[in-house]
Every structure is written in structure tokens, then in C-alpha cells.
Amino acid sequence: MEQGYAGVSMDGIAAQAGVSKLTVYSHFGDKESLFSEAIRAQCQQMMPDDLFDHAPEGALRDQLIEIAHAFFAMVSTESAISTHRMMMAPGTGDVHVREMFWEAGPKRTQLALADFLSARVADGQLDIADLARAASQFFCLLKGELYALMMCGLHGQPTSAQVDEHIQSSVDFFLRAYAPR
Numbered sequence: 001m002e003q004g005y006a007g008v009s010m011d012g013i014a015a016q017a018g019v020s021k022l023t024v025y026s027h028f029g030d031k032e033s034l035f036s037e038a039i040r041a042q043c044q045q046m047m048p049d050d051l052f053d054h055a056p057e058g059a060l061r062d063q064l065i066e067i068a069h070a071f072f073a074m075v076s077t078e079s080a081i082s083t084h085r086m087m088m089a090p091g092t093g094d095v096h097v098r099e100m101f102w103e104a105g106p107k108r109t110q111l112a113l114a115d116f117l118s119a120r121v122a123d124g125q126l127d128i129a130d131l132a133r134a135a136s137q138f139f140c141l142l143k144g145e146l147y148a149l150m151m152c153g154l155h156g157q158p159t160s161a162q163v164d165e166h167i168q169s170s171v172d173f174f175l176r177a178y179a180p181r
Helices: 010-017 021-028 031-046 060-075 078-088 095-122 131-151 160-177
Strands: none
Touching: 010 031, 021 031, 031 060, 031 078, 031 095, 060 078, 060 095, 060 131, 060 160, 078 095, 078 131, 095 131, 131 160
16 A cells, blocks of 8 residues: 555566465465455454444443544545545546445445444434434544644644544544434
């Protein structure tokens, strides 16, 4: 990911991994599949499925803050910012590469949160008509201005206090927006 999708070859990947090109191809088939798997694995490592499987009895705000911290930690890494910049740059691969990125990363995470929110709607903790939209809004709130500044290279890694304040205010805003009426 450090060299960008276009800047990497299967030969280079094999050399860096210390294996043969045949080994890389036998595991992944092609560069696109390897890229997709790398994104999926990173998301799974930083935001594992069980993060969204908490028992509904737990405090909703605490659960959302935990999800928010995992998400912000994932998207604010230098490698994640570089990957996002690469996906946004004109001429970066074709639309298929961008679709693979979307499916393996953002879409997976949004679907997991939508399922999490659905359980909270079912037990009356939230009032959400469009779960997919609410999940998308949650993650957009979490990125906010801080992430935009980081993407533009205008802000370095935030302090833990800055992250905590940003996450708590974003989660509280989200909970107010979807509080039962």
C-alpha cells in the first residue's frame, strides 16, 4: 500500500514477501484480489466483527464510543490516509479497483454498523427509518473536519484528548438525532 496500487507489481510483492511470484498468484490470483484482501484484512483487524456483536443490554453510548474509537484509529493511520488519497486521486486505476476498495472496506463497515443499529431500533433505544443512511452518517460525523485536515496534510496525528472530545461529541450528536420520539 505504501507505493500505491499502480506503483506495485506482483513481482515486487513476491520479492518483498520473500516468496515466489507463483506463490503470490496461487494465494490471490491477481493484484486486484490481493489489494481487496489487504483492505479487508486491515478493516477486520482494526474493526473486528465482534466489535458490532455486543449484547443489547450494554450501554448504547459506550458501545458506539468503542466502535467510534476503533473506526477513527483505523482511518487516521498514515497508511489508511495514503490509501484514501490514492483512491481519490485522478487516474488511480479503474473504477473496478475503487469498487473493490469500497466493498472490502467502507461498505463492510457500514453494513456491520447498520446491523448493530437495527438491534437497538428493535429494542426501542433508537428511532431510525433508514439504517444504511444512519450508519453512513455516523462514520461521516466521526471523520469530520479533523479527518479532512489530515487528508489535506494540514493536521498531524491528533492527541488522544482531541480524539476523545471529537468522538464523544459526534456520538452524542448521533444519539440526539436518532433518539426515540
